[in-house]
Amino acid sequence: LIAAEKAQLEKELAEKEAKEKERQLAEEKRKNLIELEKKKHEEYLAEINVVDYKGKDISSENKFKEQEELFIKEIEKYVVNKNWDLVIETCNAAIEQIPNFYWAYYRLSTAEGNRGNFENVIKYCSKSIELNSDFAESFYNRATANFFKKNYQDAISDYEKSIELESSNIAEAYFNKGLCFQKLDLNKKAYREFLKAKDFGSKKAEELIILQYMNKQ
Numbered sequence: 001l002i003a004a005e006k007a008q009l010e011k012e013l014a015e016k017e018a019k020e021k022e023r024q025l026a027e028e029k030r031k032n033l034i035e036l037e038k039k040k041h042e043e044y045l046a047e048i049n050v051v052d053y054k055g056k057d058i059s060s061e062n063k064f065k066e067q068e069e070l071f072i073k074e075i076e077k078y079v080v081n082k083n084w085d086l087v088i089e090t091c092n093a094a095i096e097q098i099p100n101f102y103w104a105y106y107r108l109s110t111a112e113g114n115r116g117n118f119e120n121v122i123k124y125c126s127k128s129i130e131l132n133s134d135f136a137e138s139f140y141n142r143a144t145a146n147f148f149k150k151n152y153q154d155a156i157s158d159y160e161k162s163i164e165l166e167s168s169n170i171a172e173a174y175f176n177k178g179l180c181f182q183k184l185d186l187n188k189k190a191y192r193e194f195l196k197a198k199d200f201g202s203k204k205a206e207e208l209i210i211l212q213y214m215n216k217q
Contacts, residue, residue: 037086068094068101075107084111102131102138109141121145136165140173152180171200178205 071094078086088111094104105128112120125142128135143158159177167173178193191213197205 068098068103071098071101072103075104079107079110082114084114087111100131102128102135105131106135106138106141109138109145113141113145118145118148122149134165136162136167137169139165140167140169143173144176147176147180150183152183156180171197171202171205174200175202175205178208 071090075087075090075094078084078090087107091104091108091111094101098104105124109121109124109128112118112124122142122145125138125145128138129142132138139158140162143155143162146152146155146158156177159173159180162173163170163177174193174197178190178197181187181190181193191209194202194205194209194213198209
């Protein structure tokens with residue numbers, strides 16, 4: 001019996017050691033992939049960073065369109081992967097080169113929002129809006145930050161502006177605007193916004209209307 005128990009313990013120990021070795025190899029592979037991605041990122045930034053824009057006249061429309069497009073491509077890659085560290089690094093590199101690059105400030109707000117830093121979201125969105133007051137997504141992000149900070153009137157104003165400018169998040173804008181009205185106990189106005197969100201395909205709005213409004217009728 002003792003020999004059998006010893007053999008079982010040795011087997012379990014060997015399995016445990018094998019799993020630990022497998023975990024260490026996986027961790028080493030993950031770190032190598034991160035280092036490789038970082039190296040590619042730095043090389044890509046070096047390719048973009050070929051002209052010193054600081055102190056130059058950048059008021060002409062589309063003057064640095066090619067560089068902007070390259071930065072956007074790199075930034076969006078990291079947004080999709082939710083690699084917020086590299087989003088921030090790339091945005092800051094873009095701003096260093098192109099100080100009036102509204103998109104970089106907008107994506108800084110995206111990264112900060114995903115980290116729950118809503119004061120920074122408002123700051124970066126406001127800068128983006130200052131540089132391009134027709135960009136709907138900056139109004140949407142700022143509205144959402146204000147919502148989480150319980151600045152509901154400010155959020156409503158920005159959601160309205162994002163809708164006016166035809167944000168790609170228009171259904172969410174109507175839905176979140178409705179939530180703001182609910183927080184302010186303006187339930188009739190909230191209901192109207194939820195109906196609009198539903199018309200734009202929001203399943204959340206449809207479910208909320210059924211649960212909170214239809215059952216009361």
